[in-house]
Amino acid sequence: FDEMTLRAHEAGIKVIVDIVPNHTANKHRMFLEALAAGRGSKERDRYIFREGRGENGELPPNDWISLFGGPAWERVEDGQWYLHIFTKEQPDLNWKNPEVHEEFKKTLRFWSDHGTDGFRIDVAHGLAKDLECMPLEEMGKRYPIHESLCHDGTNPIWDRFEVHDIYREWREVFNEYDPPRFAVGEAWCVPEHQHLYASPEELGQVFNFEFAEANWNAAEMRTAIEEGLDSATHSGGSTTTWVMSNHDVPRHASRYALPQIKTPSHHQVAKDWLLRDGTSYIEDRELGTKRSRAAIMMETGLPGSVYVYQGEELGLFEVADIPWDRLEDPTPYFTTQRYYEKGRDGCRVPMPWIAADKPTPASWNESFGDGASFGFSPVTKVDGTQSERPHLPQPLWYGNFTADSEAQDPDSMLSLYRAALAARQDILTATADTSCTLIDVGDEIIAYTRPAADGRTFASYTNFGKTPASLPNGEIILASGDVSNGQLPQDTTIWMLL
Secondary structure, X not given: OHHHHXXXXXXXXXXXXXXXXXXXXXXXXXXXXXXXXXXXXXXXXXXXXXXXXXXXXXXXXXXXEOOOOOEOEEEOOOOOEEXXXXXXXXXXXXXXXXXXXXXXXXXHHHHHHOOOOEEEEOOOOOOOOOOOOOOHHHHXXXXXXXXXXXXXXXXXXXXXXXXXXXXXXXXXXXXXXXXXXXXXXXXXXXXXXXXXXXXXXOOOOEOOOHHHHOOOOHHHHHHHHHHHHHXXXXXXXXXXXXXXXXXXXXXXXXXXXXXXXXXXXXXXXXXXHHHOOOOOOOOOHHHHHHHHHHHHHHHHOOOOEEEOOOOHHHOOOOOOOOOHHHOOOOHHHHOOOEOOEOOOHHHOOOOOOOOOOOOEEEOOEEEXXXXXXXXXXXXXXXXXXXXXXXXXXXXHHHHHHOHHHHXXXXXXXXXXXXXXXXXXXXXXXXXXXXXXEEEOOOOOEEEEEEEOHHHOEXXXXXXXXXXXXXXXXXXXXXXXXXXXXXXXXXXXXXXXXX
């Protein structure tokens, strides 16, 4: 780790460590100590143990179903039950215990002392829990675990106001270092609570998932932008964030290639398509690519931090047809939607780096590769031993999306990302001005302006409608597609200096 961090810093790259403070593994030293120490011990109080219901405590404390399916309580040998809102291998910590606070501050300092620049906080909204506010059986009926959004802080396990005391403590630790350590929280909460996590006195940033949840639709995207910009105005100087894809949702290149239908739950069309191995709808990859190019420009022109999920800069699509017996994500088998959703592995397949390292068709499915791995990991290790194959199978069509080939293609998705980020740095970031004004040029156009370098005005226009849109006079900086005669085609973004 130290060598990796050193080399990253030499290349001007910051290192962010993912930290999971909601739970530990059930093989962790602290949990093994809790099991050995028994009822009423200080070791067991580091976790959330409760007595069961029934004549002999044989029933779980309540009827909560974990996010990964099955009871959210697991019984141990002495008869008590521990809470796990995820899998039984992930027992929840008791953040009412001061020892847990001190343990994590020690962890933050350990990684910071080893050169870590910042932290991504997993399940940031789930640490503070109050299981004493009402009888557990009643709590289980009133507050199902999978219903996490709460406006008033009364949910016993999600987005409680006490969680912010934890992050104020952590900010004191972050500020012990020069420069202060960075943090961003994964907090699935109502938009009006995001600024609390993003406060400079707490984490400083929180992921804004509005883009990741929206269809390719002007109204939905405009709402996402408005809420993201509004959140920044309440966070005391912290910037907002923008996320199109991550490890938990289908890749946006595929989402935009499928029918854009408003559904009660996010990504339902994509999930149905995945469940049927990509056969229930036609994935129009040409359209998905065109929209993805427009999306990245619409996103990167906005003020705030843009988070790029590995492979989206190559234009990767979801791998929809991974055989079920080769899936690694537990959600297809253990959640309340088991066998009704295929899970998240389709966006997690190792990205392709080198075209020449082409695998051969696999004996178990000729659509996937075996042996080589497009440069993800060498077949033969440096010490001469045989390498393990990638943890998820790579489709052979990945050969059309390798990083080395796209780096040589000026029209590739990778080249567009690089051009957009470079222009953003030179024209927008250089001003240190994060103001942004949405302008109304019709229901099917998203347009905004920002102060640019040299006192000029930057403008971004994205056309979602079928009718080409007329553009103002100005200097074209970059376009996601062909633009001619002052007309912006559908599914295209253009940047201009006015």
